[in-house]
Amino acid sequence: MYLTQSLHRLLQQNPHAPLTMDGDRVRTVRESVDRIARLAGAFRDLGVAPGDRVAILALNSDRYLEYLQACWWMGAAVNPVNIRWAEPEIRYSLEQSGTRVLLVDDMFAPVVDSLREVLDVVIHCGQGPTPPGMHDYETLVADADPVPDGRHGGDTLAGVFYTGGTTGFPKGVMLSHANLLVSSMGSLAAEPIAVPGGRMLHAAPLFHLAGLTTWNMQTLVGGTHVVVPSFEPVAVMRAIQQHRITTAMLPPIMIQMVVDHPDRADYDLSSFQAVLYGASPMPEALLRRAMATFPEARFVQAYGMTELAPVVTLLTADDHVDGTRLRSGGRSAPHTEIRIVDADGAELPSGTVGEITVRGGHVMSGYWNKPDETTSALRDGWMHTGDGGYLDDAGYLFIVDRIKDMIVTGGENVYSAEVENVLAQHPAVAACAVIGVPDEVYGERVHAVVTLLPGHTATENELREHCKALVAGYKAPRSVDFIDALPLSPAGKVQKRELRAPYWAGTSRAVN
C-alpha cells in the first residue's frame, strides 16, 4: 500500500487525461508523473534520502501536489507547514522534526530570511522570479533525471503533520502510507465522496490533512484536481462553472460565503455532485440554503483529527436527507472503531459523555520525538482524542467539548461548550469562554469570561440567572469576569490556557 500507487494506475488507465488544473495551466497524468519523477530526482540530487522530511510553506498550487507525490516517490516524508503560523512556530516545527529542505512560494519567501540557519536547501515554487539563494523549482524539474518510484509504503512514514499550537508548541503527528490510504479507502467504501472521472476543487488550504485526504480519494477513483491558491468565493464560483467541478471539501464557513454571496445566481453551480465538510456542524438553515444552491450534490460531514489520518466518522448524504441528526458528526467509518470511555478507560454506555477513543489502521504511530505525549495519547492501540462526546443508540457520535475543557464541580461534569452556547444567547454578550477555576467548596467552579457588545451592559447576577433559566443550576457560572477581548490563537481559537493560568498559579494542577 503506497501513496504513489494510484499514479501508476492512472498512467495505465488514462494517461492523457488532465491530472491538475491551476489557472490556465493544465497537466496530463503522463506529464505530471514525469515531473514528479524528475522532482524526486532533484530532491535526491540535493541530498534528500528516504526517511528525510521535506517541508512546504505555500498557498495551494499544482506544484504543491507534485511536491507531495515526489516526496513519496523517493521515500521522503512531507511536512506541510501551516500557512497561518508565525515565524516561531514555523521555526520550531522545522527544527523539531529535523527538516532541512523547504519549498516556499512568493507569498512566504520573505519569511525564509530568518529561517536560513535551520535550513540546508530552499526551493522557490512560486510564480514570480526566484529570490537569490533559492533553487528554482522549474529549473530543478527540467534538469534532473527522473528516478524510478521506490514504491515505499505500508508503515513507511509518509509525513509529519504538525497540529495544535494553542496549548503550547505544536506536535508532529507521524502518519504512514497505510494510515492515509486506510482512511481514504474506508471513507470511500461508505460514501462515494469522490466521483470517478470527476473534478475535485482544492480551495481549502492543502497544508491541512483534509486537503491531502481528498486528493487521495479523488486519485484512488481517478479524476482531475482543480487548484485555486486560497479560498475566495468569486474565484471558487468561477472555477466551479468553468471546470464543471463535481466535488470539494469545504468547511461550513466557506460554503456559507458561496451560498450567501450576492452574485451567486450569476454562476452555474449545477455540476456539483458531492460536498464534504468537516470540523464543525452545519447549521440546519445553512444546509437548506446550500442544498438549494447545489441541487445535485450529496452533502457529507466528516469528523476527524490529524492523529487519525484524519477520518473517524461520516454523516452520510442519506443522514442529511433524513435530517434528524444534523448536530451529530455521524457514525464510525468502515475503517474505524469508536469507544467512549471514562477517566479510567472503562467503556461507557450509549448516551453517556466521556472521552472519544478510536482504534484502527488509520491511527498514527505517534508524535515525532515526543514519547511522553505519544504514550499518553496511544494506550493499548486506542487513540485518546481529548474530545468529549457520546454515542446515541444508533451509533451516532455527538461531540460536546474538549475533555480538558470539562469542569468537575461538586462531583458533576459540566461541558464548557454547553454553557457558552447558553451565555451567547444573552443579548448583551459578544463573546464568552467558560473555564473551571479552583473553589474551596466545589473543587472547581464554573467561571465565565465575557466580552459585552458595545453599548450593552449586564451584571454577573443577570448572566447567572439567564443561564439558570436554560440549563441546570450547577452549570450556571458562579463567577464572571468582564474583559475587553478574549485572547485568540492565530487560528482564531480562544486561548483558554491563558484565561486559566492566573487562577491556577501556585496550585499543583498543570494548566493546559
Place this chain on the structure above:
Amino acid sequence: MYLTQSLHRLLQQNPHAPLTMDGDRVRTVRESVDRIARLAGAFRDLGVAPGDRVAILALNSDRYLEYLQACWWMGAAVNPVNIRWAEPEIRYSLEQSGTRVLLVDDMFAPVVDSLREVLDVVIHCGQGPTPPGMHDYETLVADADPVPDGRHGGDTLAGVFYTGGTTGFPKGVMLSHANLLVSSMGSLAAEPIAVPGGRMLHAAPLFHLAGLTTWNMQTLVGGTHVVVPSFEPVAVMRAIQQHRITTAMLPPIMIQMVVDHPDRADYDLSSFQAVLYGASPMPEALLRRAMATFPEARFVQAYGMTELAPVVTLLTADDHVDGTRLRSGGRSAPHTEIRIVDADGAELPSGTVGEITVRGGHVMSGYWNKPDETTSALRDGWMHTGDGGYLDDAGYLFIVDRIKDMIVTGGENVYSAEVENVLAQHPAVAACAVIGVPDEVYGERVHAVVTLLPGHTATENELREHCKALVAGYKAPRSVDFIDALPLSPAGKVQKRELRAPYWAGTSRAVN
C-alpha cells in the same frame, strides 16, 4: 485494521438487526457477537492459542460465519477446507499447516474417521446428532465463557487458504487481516458491490475466498447475510424472493442456471441490486439474459486469486453497460497495481502478452512453509501470478492463459487457450487440450489431445487444416492424440500436467 472491527461497529450502530439468516434461523448482531465471543472462549478452553490454525470442512451455514469470526476474535488463523477435495488432499492440508482442530458438519463427518490421527479436536457443527468422539458446537457455545476481542489485526495471520492441487499438492496461502481488509475496502471504494443495510446471499461455497470477501464487504458497510447450504437454483430463487436479497457473488455458471431455469418467472427477483461474478468471463448473450432477469442489478466482474486476497481487477457496472470490453477482466482496483512483464521481469508495453504481476497491500506474505515457492512467486514485492495477459490502452486486462500453458515454438509464443478455442469449433470435437511437447526442430511444438463426439470422426490433418483456416499456421497443432476422455481434477480442470508427463519424461524440464 482487524477483521472483527466491523462487528463492533454493527453492535454500536444496529445491534438488533439480523446479522445472519440460515433457513428459519435468524440471529441478530448482538446474539451473533455474543456467540462468537463464546465460541472463541471454547476454542481457548480446547487449547487453541493465538496463531494456531483452526480448520472447517462444511457446507455453508451461519455457524461457518461464526467460526471465521471466532478464530479472528481470539487471534487464530482460519483454514477453510475445499469441500471438493478427496481425503489425501484434506489430510495433506491439515498436516502441512499443523492444524489440530477441525469443525465438520453432517455431510463431511464420515471423512473424519480416517483423519483422527492428525487431529486433536473435532467439533461437529452440523444439524444432526453429534457423532461420538466429537464436541457438540451448540454445547460449546452454551457452556463457554465469552472472551474479550483480542483485536488481533494488521499483519497478523488471518488464514491459511489452500489453493491449487491440480499441479501437485496444494499450497497454503498466508493472508493477514490487512491483506483481506485492503482487498475489500479497495474494491468497495471503486464500486458499491455491497449495499449498506442490504442482504447478501451466500450460495457459492464459503471455503472459497470470494465468499469470505463478500462477507467482509457486506459487513464493512452493514447488512445481513443469508446463507444456503450450497448452490441449487430453486433454493436460490426462493431465498431471493423471501429475503429480498440485494447482492450475491455468483459465478457465471450459477447465474446461467438461474436465468435459464424453467420456473424463473414464478419468482420475484427484482430486489437484486448488485451481482458480483468472477473466475470466468460472462458470455454476452448470457449477460443480456441476466440483465433482463435482474433488471435493477449492477453487474460487476472481478479477476483475482487467493494469493491476492483475492481482488485485482474490476469490470465495473458502467463497463457492463458500455459493453465493448466484456471479455476483459476489468481494470486494477484502487488498492492494486498491475504490471505485465516478460520472462526477465521487464515491463511490457500495452497490447503485448506477458505474465501478470501485481503489487499492493493485498499481496500474501507467502506460502505456508514453502520458502522456494514463495521466493519464486514474490519478487521485489510483486506477485507473479502465473497468468498470461495483456493490457489495452485504457488499462483493461485481458487474460489469455496460464503462463506455464504457453508454448514457445520456433521462437513464437502460442497460447494454448487460443488454439483450444479454435479446435473446439470443429464439429467433431467434444473436448480438447493443447500442450507443448519436445521437438528437435522447434524446441517445442504445438500438440493437441482431443476427444471426439460419439459417431464423429476427424483426422489429425483435418483438424490442423481447420485451425490453419482460423489462426496463424504456427499456432495449429503439428500433432494430435485422440483419447477417450481428458484427465480432470476434482474441480473439473483438465490435468495438463498428466498429459505432458510422458512426453517430457527423461528431459531436464520439470513438468508442472
